[in-house]
Amino acid sequence: MAVTGEETESAATGDMPTYQIIRSSQAPPPSSAIAIATSPGGMNLHALGHAHSPQQPTEDVSRKREVRLMKNREAARECRRKKKEYVKCLENRVAVLENQNKTLIEELKALKDIYCHKTA
């Protein structure tokens, strides 16, 4: 199969509860093209280690929010990638099974022919 992320055996059977796709060491997404949102307060990680201003708790909250948003952004991207790969694997599986089915039907037909000629 030409899919980069190799599916597990359970994935091949088609009855897996979640996407069980082993990640390959592929190139990371083009994150350079993504504008990383900056916090409204203009959070600066360098300043964080030292700042002890009165609004520090607020800054901490917004910094945490920014970090969470950024991580979730990446997570969503990865989740979608995995889902796409999973669907591709399922489609491949369908193709394989359809081929198998066709082969078996032809085999059965041939065997029936042989049987008919023997008994006739």
Next chain:
DNA sequence: TGTGCTCTGCGTCAACGGTT
């Protein structure tokens, strides 16, 4: 060529389960 429709990818939120 402008317009409406569909598809696709993205960011965000919310909910959930697992971990510390």
Next chain:
DNA sequence: AACCGTTGACGCAGAGCACA
């Protein structure tokens, strides 16, 4: 209880396409 990762759902923007 707080934190974290995962994922479904939602809305938005841009691309591609058919049609008048």
